[in-house]
Amino acid sequence: MITLLKNAKVIDPANHKDGVVQDIYIRDGRIIAKPADSEKIGQVHDLNGKIVMAGAIDMHSHIGGGKVNIARMLLPEYQAMRRLEEPEAHICGANCSHHATPNTTDTGMRYIEMGYTAAFEPAILAVNARQAHMEMGDTPMIDKGGYAMLGNDDYFLRLLSQNADQKTINDYVAWTLHATQTIGIKVVNPGGISAFKFNERRQDLDQQHSHYHITPRRILQALSRAVNEIGIAKPLHVHCNNLGVAGNFQTTLDTMGASDGLPMHLTHIQFHSYGTEGDKKFSSAAANIAEAINSNKHITADVGQILFGQTVTASGDNMMQHLNAKVANPKKSVIMDIECDAGCGVVPFKYRDQNYVNALQWAIGLEVFLSVDDPWRVFLTTDHPNGAPFTSYPHLIRLLMDKTFRNDAFDKLNLDAQAMSNLKSLDREYSLYEIATMTRSAPAKLIGLQDRGHLGVGAAADITVYTDQADKEAMFAKPDLVFKDGELVVKEGKVVKVVWGATHTAKPAFDVGVEKDIKQYFDRYHTMQMNNFKISNDHIAEDGRNHVINHAQG
Amino acid sequence: MTNQQDSMHACPACGLLCDDISGDAIARQQFSCGKAAKFYARVSTGAQPQIAGRAASLTDAVAAAVAVLKQANTPLVAGSSTDVHGARALVRLAQQTGSAMTHMNASSTLRNMKVLQHRGWQTTTLTEVRNRADVILMIGTDVVTHNTRFFDRIVWVDDAMFTDPAARKIIYLGGDKLSTKPGVSPDGRAPEVIACAAEHLPEVVATLRALVMDKPVTAASVAGIAVSTLKTLADTLKAAKYATLVWVSKDLHYDHAELTIENITETVVALNQKSRAMGLSLGGSDGDTSVNYAHTWLNGVIIDAPEWESHDAVVWVNSYSPDAMPPAGTGPVIVLGAPDSQFDATPAVFIPVATPGLDCNGQQFRVDGSVTLPLTAAKPSDLPTLSQVVALIEAQLQGDLA
Numbered sequence: 001m002i003t004l005l006k007n008a009k010v011i012d013p014a015n016h017k018d019g020v021v022q023d024i025y026i027r028d029g030r031i032i033a034k035p036a037d038s039e040k041i042g043q044v045h046d047l048n049g050k051i052v053m054a055g056a057i058d059m060h061s062h063i064g065g066g067k068v069n070i071a072r073m074l075l076p077e078y079q080a081m082r083r084l085e086e087p088e089a090h091i092c093g094a095n096c097s098h099h100a101t102p103n104t105t106d107t108g109m110r111y112i113e114m115g116y117t118a119a120f121e122p123a124i125l126a127v128n129a130r131q132a133h134m135e136m137g138d139t140p141m142i143d144k145g146g147y148a149m150l151g152n153d154d155y156f157l158r159l160l161s162q163n164a165d166q167k168t169i170n171d172y173v174a175w176t177l178h179a180t181q182t183i184g185i186k187v188v189n190p191g192g193i194s195a196f197k198f199n200e201r202r203q204d205l206d207q208q209h210s211h212y213h214i215t216p217r218r219i220l221q222a223l224s225r226a227v228n229e230i231g232i233a234k235p236l237h238v239h240c241n242n243l244g245v246a247g248n249f250q251t252t253l254d255t256m257g258a259s260d261g262l263p264m265h266l267t268h269i270q271f272h273s274y275g276t277e278g279d280k281k282f283s284s285a286a287a288n289i290a291e292a293i294n295s296n297k298h299i300t301a302d303v304g305q306i307l308f309g310q311t312v313t314a315s316g317d318n319m320m321q322h323l324n325a326k327v328a329n330p331k332k333s334v335i336m337d338i339e340c341d342a343g344c345g346v347v348p349f350k351y352r353d354q355n356y357v358n359a360l361q362w363a364i365g366l367e368v369f370l371s372v373d374d375p376w377r378v379f380l381t382t383d384h385p386n387g388a389p390f391t392s393y394p395h396l397i398r399l400l401m402d403k404t405f406r407n408d409a410f411d412k413l414n415l416d417a418q419a420m421s422n423l424k425s426l427d428r429e430y431s432l433y434e435i436a437t438m439t440r441s442a443p444a445k446l447i448g449l450q451d452r453g454h455l456g457v458g459a460a461a462d463i464t465v466y467t468d469q470a471d472k473e474a475m476f477a478k479p480d481l482v483f484k485d486g487e488l489v490v491k492e493g494k495v496v497k498v499v500w501g502a503t504h505t506a507k508p509a510f511d512v513g514v515e516k517d518i519k520q521y522f523d524r525y526h527t528m529q530m531n532n533f534k535i536s537n538d539h540i541a542e543d544g545r546n547h548v549i550n551h552a553q554g
Numbered sequence: 555m556t557n558q559q560d561s562m563h564a565c566p567a568c569g570l571l572c573d574d575i576s577g578d579a580i581a582r583q584q585f586s587c588g589k590a591a592k593f594y595a596r597v598s599t600g601a602q603p604q605i606a607g608r609a610a611s612l613t614d615a616v617a618a619a620v621a622v623l624k625q626a627n628t629p630l631v632a633g634s635s636t637d638v639h640g641a642r643a644l645v646r647l648a649q650q651t652g653s654a655m656t657h658m659n660a661s662s663t664l665r666n667m668k669v670l671q672h673r674g675w676q677t678t679t680l681t682e683v684r685n686r687a688d689v690i691l692m693i694g695t696d697v698v699t700h701n702t703r704f705f706d707r708i709v710w711v712d713d714a715m716f717t718d719p720a721a722r723k724i725i726y727l728g729g730d731k732l733s734t735k736p737g738v739s740p741d742g743r744a745p746e747v748i749a750c751a752a753e754h755l756p757e758v759v760a761t762l763r764a765l766v767m768d769k770p771v772t773a774a775s776v777a778g779i780a781v782s783t784l785k786t787l788a789d790t791l792k793a794a795k796y797a798t799l800v801w802v803s804k805d806l807h808y809d810h811a812e813l814t815i816e817n818i819t820e821t822v823v824a825l826n827q828k829s830r831a832m833g834l835s836l837g838g839s840d841g842d843t844s845v846n847y848a849h850t851w852l853n854g855v856i857i858d859a860p861e862w863e864s865h866d867a868v869v870w871v872n873s874y875s876p877d878a879m880p881p882a883g884t885g886p887v888i889v890l891g892a893p894d895s896q897f898d899a900t901p902a903v904f905i906p907v908a909t910p911g912l913d914c915n916g917q918q919f920r921v922d923g924s925v926t927l928p929l930t931a932a933k934p935s936d937l938p939t940l941s942q943v944v945a946l947i948e949a950q951l952q953g954d955l956a
Contacts, residue, residue, distance in 0.1 A: 069847055197682070527684055
């Protein structure tokens with residue numbers, strides 16, 4: 001059956017279309033060229049010039065896995081009983097959450113209602129990947145995928161400290177992608193999570209790890225080179241050293257140079273853009289960071305915008321979260337060392353607009369957004385739930401698109417913070433085309449989803465239809481229609497059909513001989529068999545709802 | 555990448571999930587663990603669905619279960635001794651029937667959850683302990699009563715990356731009827747045993763925490779233990795490279811034991827201000843971790859406490875504990891469980907289901923929470939899985955509603 005979206009006003013940066021009115025034809029979940037007149041059209045939606053974009057892709061959102069579930073357990077006070085309507089009530093119990101700790105059903109439903117059709121879990125501990133996939137498998141409506149964490153695992157640190165050749169490292173990285181069913185590689189506080197286990201409390205970029213005698217810079221070099229040489233699309237996803245520390249912008253600038261010009265993605269860069277100026281020794285270094293992004297074309301970044309209110313921070317960075325636990329609100333937190341593989345820290349936070357640091361964090365994120373020239377290299381994230389729940393994206397989009405709205409919000413901030421920000425001097429207002437770039441075309445390109453994030457012939461028919469409104473928050477909060485793989489799943493902001501999406505992976509070729517050493521390591525030091533560490537396609541597909549979509553690389 | 559077919563089985567008989575059980579060991583019934591031996595000796599053949607103790611077809615038994623559930627106003631899903639897939643099915647069944655959902659280990663699970671939800675904690679996992687721990691303090695437990703192979707697999711191992719395993723210091727603090735022999739090192743070094751009855755652990759652990767925090771303690775002894783002994787213990791913990799404080803919630807079964815657990819976890823928090831230490835909650839059985847975790851991600855909240863008196867029907871799942879049944883007088887009971895179940899009182903409906911790890915594949919969380927392992931059918935049988943039976947019940951409930 002063919003579905004026709006008639007008179008669509010298409011905003012599709014990947015295909016350089018900015019408001020072109022055209023018809024879109026869908027068959028078997030894909031966008032097709034205009035069919036012959038003889039072919040039967042099953043369903044017609046006359047859009048009368050409504051805005052049409054590809055489904056949005058969240059390239060960094062903590063939607064599943066150990067620390068997310070710990071956050072749910074830790075914070076029963078976020079849960080509320082809700083009266084749900086079909087079809088959501090069909091698969092979701094009465095407990096639906098405050099959106100900082102959504103259950104898996106809630107996650108999928110709230111994303112699709114905003115026109116998002118995919119989200120990527122950016123911090124999958126390799127040893128915890130099975131759990132992450134189980135949770136993502138129970139997340140309806142959207143496609144999923146993840147980045148596996150390396151760079152604090154003892155196997156890798158041993159390789160590096162023993163001067164293993166780059167090929168061995170490449171094979172291990174590729175093996176990890178296969179074993180964990182992920183599509184990218186992340187490094188969190190390079191070396192720092194491991195160093196914390198040796199009672200170190202800070203790990204600087206050029207400081208030797210106390211046990212392995214290698215630097216984070218060396219870890220970044222090896223991993224970014226591996227990711228590049230095995231040929232996956234997604235550049236190394238880097239959570240820099242010194243998250244949240246005043247003055248950390250210098251670490252961030254130095255990190256940009258650590259890959260020797262190879263592509264590198266710096267994540268939640270807002271948390272890494274702090275200076276030490278002013279009476280409070282905490283200032284915005286957004287201008288320095290944005291300038292560096294603008295001039296270093298190999299660098300991409302997502303922002304990790306904070307928004308005011310209660311949330312919870314869930315990070316692999318247990319070293320820095322252990323420090324942050326002192327300011328937890330409510331006053332409780334979980335810090336874990338995990339399996340000689342990584343760690344995690346879950347710390348609830350309440351960001352307040354009258355708090356100097358929080359107010360400035362808010363401004364810093366927006367300064368970065370508005371000062372980076374190229375929307376293909378800066379991504380719209382709140383680092384859900386760390387800066388704010390993903391449900392606040394429509395609000396964030398309005399802050400970017402509406403200067404008056406932004407400045408009104410700025411005027412309400414802590415006065416000392418206002419004095420330390422140049423936000424009001426930034427006149428830029430994002431266009432719909434730029435928003436579509438940073439939420440659709442650019443994340444698809446970055447992750448290597450060739451058939452997503454655009455509306456060209458052959459693309460998956462993940463499509464969102466909006467009514468253009470002056471109030472962009474209202475516009476992006478409630479699309480008119482959302483199609484997932486060609487099926488109409490949301491109407492007037494409400495889910496009308498439950499679908500389950502798929503899991504996207506990258507499985508580059510590698511020398512399977514690398515397994516011999518890995519198996520020896522498991523047998524000698526681990527508490528599980530190497531074979532049980534590996535996740536098969538069948539495990540992803542079990543319970544019948546999920547399946548793997550592997551993306552050819554290179 | 556495919557998993558090799560000759561891989562070892564993971565044993566779900568306790569929360570340790572030892573995954574080095576070969577098919578050969580199962581065939582010969584050669585195990586170093588009594589729990590594993592008992593588990594793999596189970597026989598699933600010959601079980602048949604029953605209605606009120608009389609043999610019935612699966613279709614009739616499902617219809618009878620549906621009839622019980624439709625008559626009930628406040629059913630309860632309980633026992634819940636299963637794996638992740640079973641937990642998913644039970645969460646769905648509970649939603650559809652408006653049931654609360656609990657687990658046969660709920661009281662010990664919730665003891666830990668109270669601490670987590672009040673203050674959080676700082677914990678570690680088995681591989682970290684295996685490779686780092688130089689001091690292991692077991693509080694109110696010998697561990698081996700629950701996790702038989704803990705010392706073999708985690709403590710007295712041949713190799714560790716960051717410590718000499720044979721040189722580890724093992725300390726038992728309090729507890730009843732402990733088996734401390736496994737704490738003897740391979741070269742015959744005895745563990746330190748600081749004895750007190752479990753019921754005195756509240757004041758003993760509170761004192762230890764105070765000493766670790768350098769608070770003044772004026773008493774000379776607590777529950778018969780010299781404070782100087784506890785002071786030495788506090789200093790040992792502070793001097794450790796990676797002190798591990800172990801508890802088993804099931805062994806702390808006096809009133810308000812959660813306050814003792816919180817004193818353990820807050821001792822760890824205090825130690826981590828200057829040195830490194832971590833908590834480790836062990837024990838676990840009957841898929842308790844899996845069920846609580848899956849319930850949490852599917853519902854946003856942890857499992858419920860059982861309140862037997864307020865329910866007028868019970869769905870009971872006992873896959874890993876064939877002898878376990880709800881308290882007498884609860885009912886009517888629908889058992890979706892172990893084919894070798896032992897009933898004191900005949901349930902209204904009994905549908906034998908495949909036991910994950912024995913009759914069918916599955917996935918199970920280890921007790922330390924971060925690791926999930928695939929379970930493989932050690933002795934495949936054609937019994938339906940819990941998910942399949944729940945799906946049949948659901949279909950009929952929905953059909954009847956439509």
